Amino acid sequence: MKLLTSAASPFVRKVLVTLHETGQIDEVETIDVHNTPLAPHPAVAAANPTGKIPALIRSDAPALYDSRVICRYLDHRAEAGLYPENRIWDTLTLEATADGILDAAVLIIYEERFRPTEKVSMEWIEGQWTKVSRALDALNTRWMSHLNGRMDMGHIAIGCALGYLDFRHDARQWRTGRDALAGWYAGFAERPSMLATAPKA
Known part of the structure:
Protein backbone atom coordinates (compact mmCIF):
# COMPACT_ATOMS: atom_id res chain seq x y z
CA MET A 1 0.00 0.00 0.00
CA LYS A 2 1.05 3.58 -0.63
CA LEU A 3 -0.07 6.60 1.38
CA LEU A 4 -0.03 10.05 -0.23
CA THR A 5 1.00 12.44 2.49
CA SER A 6 2.09 15.95 3.41
CA ALA A 7 4.28 16.51 6.45
CA ALA A 8 2.12 19.32 7.84
CA SER A 9 -1.31 17.74 7.35
CA PRO A 10 -3.12 16.83 10.58
CA PHE A 11 -5.40 14.48 8.64
CA VAL A 12 -2.35 12.61 7.37
CA ARG A 13 -1.04 12.50 10.94
CA LYS A 14 -4.22 10.75 12.09
CA VAL A 15 -3.53 7.98 9.60
CA LEU A 16 0.15 7.73 10.50
CA VAL A 17 -0.61 7.52 14.22
CA THR A 18 -3.15 4.81 13.46
CA LEU A 19 -0.57 2.90 11.44
CA HIS A 20 1.86 3.07 14.36
CA GLU A 21 -0.72 2.10 16.94
CA THR A 22 -1.95 -0.87 14.89
CA GLY A 23 1.52 -2.14 13.99
CA GLN A 24 1.16 -1.52 10.27
CA ILE A 25 3.56 1.36 9.72
CA ASP A 26 6.13 -0.86 7.96
CA GLU A 27 3.50 -2.15 5.52
CA VAL A 28 2.79 1.23 3.94
CA GLU A 29 5.05 3.31 1.72
CA THR A 30 4.56 7.02 2.40
CA ILE A 31 4.86 9.39 -0.56
CA ASP A 32 5.14 13.06 0.35
CA VAL A 33 3.53 15.36 -2.21
CA HIS A 34 3.09 19.11 -2.57
CA ASN A 35 -0.65 19.60 -2.51
CA THR A 36 -2.70 22.78 -2.17
CA PRO A 37 -6.43 23.53 -2.54
CA LEU A 38 -5.61 25.58 -5.64
CA ALA A 39 -3.20 23.09 -7.23
CA PRO A 40 -3.64 19.46 -6.18
CA HIS A 41 -0.80 17.12 -7.03
CA PRO A 42 -1.64 14.93 -10.06
CA ALA A 43 -1.20 11.74 -8.06
CA VAL A 44 -3.62 13.02 -5.42
CA ALA A 45 -6.20 14.09 -7.99
CA ALA A 46 -5.94 10.65 -9.62
CA ALA A 47 -6.49 8.86 -6.29
CA ASN A 48 -9.08 11.22 -4.83
CA PRO A 49 -11.35 13.26 -7.14
CA THR A 50 -11.67 15.96 -4.47
CA GLY A 51 -7.90 16.49 -4.62
CA LYS A 52 -7.36 16.09 -0.88
CA ILE A 53 -4.89 14.11 1.18
CA PRO A 54 -4.46 11.60 2.66
CA ALA A 55 -5.18 8.96 0.06
CA LEU A 56 -4.35 5.28 0.49
CA ILE A 57 -3.50 3.50 -2.74
CA ARG A 58 -4.16 -0.23 -2.68
CA SER A 59 -2.82 -2.63 -5.27
CA ASP A 60 -5.93 -4.80 -5.39
CA ALA A 61 -8.76 -2.27 -5.01
CA PRO A 62 -9.65 1.40 -5.54
CA ALA A 63 -7.84 4.04 -3.51
CA LEU A 64 -9.36 5.05 -0.20
CA TYR A 65 -9.58 8.68 0.85
CA ASP A 66 -10.76 10.80 3.77
CA SER A 67 -8.86 10.12 6.98
CA ARG A 68 -11.92 8.68 8.71
CA VAL A 69 -12.40 6.09 5.98
CA ILE A 70 -8.71 5.19 5.90
CA CYS A 71 -8.43 4.88 9.68
CA ARG A 72 -11.52 2.70 9.83
CA TYR A 73 -10.08 0.48 7.10
CA LEU A 74 -6.70 0.16 8.84
CA ASP A 75 -8.35 -0.67 12.15
CA HIS A 76 -10.48 -3.34 10.45
CA ARG A 77 -7.44 -4.74 8.64
CA ALA A 78 -5.47 -5.10 11.87
CA GLU A 79 -8.45 -6.05 14.05
CA ALA A 80 -7.12 -3.46 16.50
CA GLY A 81 -10.37 -2.50 18.20
CA LEU A 82 -10.01 1.27 17.80
CA TYR A 83 -13.73 1.46 17.03
CA PRO A 84 -15.15 -0.51 19.98
Whole structure:
Protein backbone atom coordinates (compact mmCIF):
# COMPACT_ATOMS: atom_id res chain seq x y z
CA MET A 1 0.00 0.00 0.00
CA LYS A 2 1.05 3.58 -0.63
CA LEU A 3 -0.07 6.60 1.38
CA LEU A 4 -0.03 10.05 -0.23
CA THR A 5 1.00 12.44 2.49
CA SER A 6 2.09 15.95 3.41
CA ALA A 7 4.28 16.51 6.45
CA ALA A 8 2.12 19.32 7.84
CA SER A 9 -1.31 17.74 7.35
CA PRO A 10 -3.12 16.83 10.58
CA PHE A 11 -5.40 14.48 8.64
CA VAL A 12 -2.35 12.61 7.37
CA ARG A 13 -1.04 12.50 10.94
CA LYS A 14 -4.22 10.75 12.09
CA VAL A 15 -3.53 7.98 9.60
CA LEU A 16 0.15 7.73 10.50
CA VAL A 17 -0.61 7.52 14.22
CA THR A 18 -3.15 4.81 13.46
CA LEU A 19 -0.57 2.90 11.44
CA HIS A 20 1.86 3.07 14.36
CA GLU A 21 -0.72 2.10 16.94
CA THR A 22 -1.95 -0.87 14.89
CA GLY A 23 1.52 -2.14 13.99
CA GLN A 24 1.16 -1.52 10.27
CA ILE A 25 3.56 1.36 9.72
CA ASP A 26 6.13 -0.86 7.96
CA GLU A 27 3.50 -2.15 5.52
CA VAL A 28 2.79 1.23 3.94
CA GLU A 29 5.05 3.31 1.72
CA THR A 30 4.56 7.02 2.40
CA ILE A 31 4.86 9.39 -0.56
CA ASP A 32 5.14 13.06 0.35
CA VAL A 33 3.53 15.36 -2.21
CA HIS A 34 3.09 19.11 -2.57
CA ASN A 35 -0.65 19.60 -2.51
CA THR A 36 -2.70 22.78 -2.17
CA PRO A 37 -6.43 23.53 -2.54
CA LEU A 38 -5.61 25.58 -5.64
CA ALA A 39 -3.20 23.09 -7.23
CA PRO A 40 -3.64 19.46 -6.18
CA HIS A 41 -0.80 17.12 -7.03
CA PRO A 42 -1.64 14.93 -10.06
CA ALA A 43 -1.20 11.74 -8.06
CA VAL A 44 -3.62 13.02 -5.42
CA ALA A 45 -6.20 14.09 -7.99
CA ALA A 46 -5.94 10.65 -9.62
CA ALA A 47 -6.49 8.86 -6.29
CA ASN A 48 -9.08 11.22 -4.83
CA PRO A 49 -11.35 13.26 -7.14
CA THR A 50 -11.67 15.96 -4.47
CA GLY A 51 -7.90 16.49 -4.62
CA LYS A 52 -7.36 16.09 -0.88
CA ILE A 53 -4.89 14.11 1.18
CA PRO A 54 -4.46 11.60 2.66
CA ALA A 55 -5.18 8.96 0.06
CA LEU A 56 -4.35 5.28 0.49
CA ILE A 57 -3.50 3.50 -2.74
CA ARG A 58 -4.16 -0.23 -2.68
CA SER A 59 -2.82 -2.63 -5.27
CA ASP A 60 -5.93 -4.80 -5.39
CA ALA A 61 -8.76 -2.27 -5.01
CA PRO A 62 -9.65 1.40 -5.54
CA ALA A 63 -7.84 4.04 -3.51
CA LEU A 64 -9.36 5.05 -0.20
CA TYR A 65 -9.58 8.68 0.85
CA ASP A 66 -10.76 10.80 3.77
CA SER A 67 -8.86 10.12 6.98
CA ARG A 68 -11.92 8.68 8.71
CA VAL A 69 -12.40 6.09 5.98
CA ILE A 70 -8.71 5.19 5.90
CA CYS A 71 -8.43 4.88 9.68
CA ARG A 72 -11.52 2.70 9.83
CA TYR A 73 -10.08 0.48 7.10
CA LEU A 74 -6.70 0.16 8.84
CA ASP A 75 -8.35 -0.67 12.15
CA HIS A 76 -10.48 -3.34 10.45
CA ARG A 77 -7.44 -4.74 8.64
CA ALA A 78 -5.47 -5.10 11.87
CA GLU A 79 -8.45 -6.05 14.05
CA ALA A 80 -7.12 -3.46 16.50
CA GLY A 81 -10.37 -2.50 18.20
CA LEU A 82 -10.01 1.27 17.80
CA TYR A 83 -13.73 1.46 17.03
CA PRO A 84 -15.15 -0.51 19.98
CA GLU A 85 -18.73 -1.61 19.42
CA ASN A 86 -19.77 -0.98 23.02
CA ARG A 87 -19.06 2.75 22.69
CA ILE A 88 -19.00 3.19 18.93
CA TRP A 89 -21.23 6.28 18.81
CA ASP A 90 -19.14 8.13 21.38
CA THR A 91 -15.96 7.19 19.55
CA LEU A 92 -17.33 8.33 16.20
CA THR A 93 -18.63 11.58 17.71
CA LEU A 94 -15.23 12.34 19.20
CA GLU A 95 -13.57 11.64 15.88
CA ALA A 96 -16.06 13.93 14.14
CA THR A 97 -15.43 16.64 16.76
CA ALA A 98 -11.70 16.40 16.13
CA ASP A 99 -12.20 16.63 12.38
CA GLY A 100 -14.49 19.62 12.87
CA ILE A 101 -11.74 21.35 14.84
CA LEU A 102 -9.27 20.57 12.09
CA ASP A 103 -11.58 21.69 9.29
CA ALA A 104 -11.99 25.10 10.92
CA ALA A 105 -8.33 25.43 11.90
CA VAL A 106 -7.12 24.52 8.41
CA LEU A 107 -9.58 26.93 6.79
CA ILE A 108 -8.09 29.75 8.84
CA ILE A 109 -4.67 28.92 7.42
CA TYR A 110 -6.10 28.77 3.89
CA GLU A 111 -7.81 32.14 4.32
CA GLU A 112 -4.53 33.75 5.38
CA ARG A 113 -2.32 31.92 2.90
CA PHE A 114 -4.28 31.71 -0.34
CA ARG A 115 -6.39 34.87 -0.40
CA PRO A 116 -4.99 38.24 -1.43
CA THR A 117 -4.22 40.24 1.71
CA GLU A 118 -6.88 42.85 0.96
CA LYS A 119 -9.55 40.15 0.72
CA VAL A 120 -8.77 38.28 3.93
CA SER A 121 -11.82 38.38 6.23
CA MET A 122 -10.97 38.62 9.93
CA GLU A 123 -14.66 38.19 10.73
CA TRP A 124 -14.66 34.88 8.87
CA ILE A 125 -11.43 33.80 10.57
CA GLU A 126 -12.86 34.55 14.01
CA GLY A 127 -16.02 32.67 13.07
CA GLN A 128 -13.91 29.61 12.34
CA TRP A 129 -12.03 29.96 15.61
CA THR A 130 -15.33 30.18 17.48
CA LYS A 131 -16.13 26.68 16.18
CA VAL A 132 -12.79 25.45 17.48
CA SER A 133 -13.31 27.10 20.85
CA ARG A 134 -16.78 25.65 21.32
CA ALA A 135 -15.51 22.18 20.49
CA LEU A 136 -12.62 22.50 22.94
CA ASP A 137 -15.00 23.60 25.68
CA ALA A 138 -17.21 20.60 24.99
CA LEU A 139 -14.23 18.24 25.21
CA ASN A 140 -13.09 19.80 28.47
CA THR A 141 -16.52 19.60 30.12
CA ARG A 142 -18.28 16.59 28.59
CA TRP A 143 -15.74 14.14 27.22
CA MET A 144 -12.94 13.75 29.76
CA SER A 145 -14.31 10.49 31.17
CA HIS A 146 -14.05 8.98 27.68
CA LEU A 147 -10.62 10.45 27.00
CA ASN A 148 -9.36 9.10 30.33
CA GLY A 149 -10.52 5.62 29.38
CA ARG A 150 -9.16 2.94 27.06
CA MET A 151 -7.66 4.41 23.89
CA ASP A 152 -9.75 4.36 20.72
CA MET A 153 -9.92 6.38 17.52
CA GLY A 154 -11.46 9.29 19.39
CA HIS A 155 -8.27 9.66 21.39
CA ILE A 156 -6.07 9.57 18.29
CA ALA A 157 -8.22 12.10 16.45
CA ILE A 158 -8.40 14.54 19.36
CA GLY A 159 -4.67 14.19 20.02
CA CYS A 160 -3.87 15.06 16.40
CA ALA A 161 -6.29 17.99 16.45
CA LEU A 162 -4.72 19.48 19.57
CA GLY A 163 -1.26 18.92 18.12
CA TYR A 164 -2.27 20.89 15.04
CA LEU A 165 -3.51 23.78 17.19
CA ASP A 166 -0.09 23.89 18.83
CA PHE A 167 1.61 23.71 15.44
CA ARG A 168 -0.37 26.37 13.56
CA HIS A 169 -2.36 28.33 16.15
CA ASP A 170 -0.17 28.38 19.23
CA ALA A 171 -0.81 32.11 19.76
CA ARG A 172 -4.47 31.29 20.47
CA GLN A 173 -3.41 29.50 23.68
CA TRP A 174 -6.13 26.86 23.52
CA ARG A 175 -5.18 25.45 26.96
CA THR A 176 -6.37 28.55 28.82
CA GLY A 177 -9.37 27.63 30.96
CA ARG A 178 -9.24 23.99 29.85
CA ASP A 179 -6.98 22.38 32.41
CA ALA A 180 -8.48 18.90 32.18
CA LEU A 181 -8.06 18.69 28.42
CA ALA A 182 -4.57 20.23 28.58
CA GLY A 183 -3.51 17.71 31.21
CA TRP A 184 -4.82 14.80 29.18
CA TYR A 185 -3.03 15.99 26.05
CA ALA A 186 0.27 16.43 27.88
CA GLY A 187 0.28 12.71 28.55
CA PHE A 188 -1.10 11.59 25.20
CA ALA A 189 1.42 13.66 23.26
CA GLU A 190 4.22 11.55 24.75
CA ARG A 191 3.02 8.33 23.13
CA PRO A 192 5.67 6.97 20.73
CA SER A 193 3.19 7.19 17.85
CA MET A 194 2.65 10.89 18.49
CA LEU A 195 6.35 11.66 18.89
CA ALA A 196 7.13 9.80 15.67
CA THR A 197 4.57 11.82 13.69
CA ALA A 198 5.14 15.34 15.03
CA PRO A 199 4.25 17.84 12.29
CA LYS A 200 6.88 19.64 10.26
CA ALA A 201 6.57 23.02 8.61
